[in-house]
Amino acid sequence: MTFDKMIETMTPEVYQSLRRAVELGKWPNGERLTQEQRETSLRAVIAYEHKHQVSEEQRVGYIDRTRPDGKQHGSDPLQPQVLKILTDG
Template identity: 70%
Template sequence: MTFDEMIDAMTVDIYQSMKRSVELGKWPNGEKLTQAQRDQSMRAVIAYEHKRNLPESDRVGFIDRTRADGKQHGSDPLEPDVLKILNS
């Protein structure tokens, strides 16, 4: 089975279990993940989220930058910067 076939066959329960295992650093049976297992599991979780087109807010690594008033903290990294050129 290839990596892509494994991602296509992954169920929601397997995805959630794998995501939780990466978070905790251990499998559901309590056995510790090796660094290689953690890396591959994280890769699988991200690939699953990408293939299933999960909303950005549900993906691994999402940081909610909205304040209570609805505005964003800091500047939007995707917003172009405005340059001002001053003549001397």
């Protein structure tokens, strides 16, 4: 079975299980994921979320930067940053 075919046939339950395994670093039976298993599982989770158009807020790795007043925390990571160099004298 190809990776793409696996994503097509993945059930929501399998997706949730893989997502949880990636988050915890271990399978439901308690066995730790190898680095390769974690990377492959994360790829599968991201591909599933893309294929099934999971909302941005529900995707793995999403960080809510909204303050209670509606403004954003921090700066836009895609914008250049200005550095100030302070000198004595």
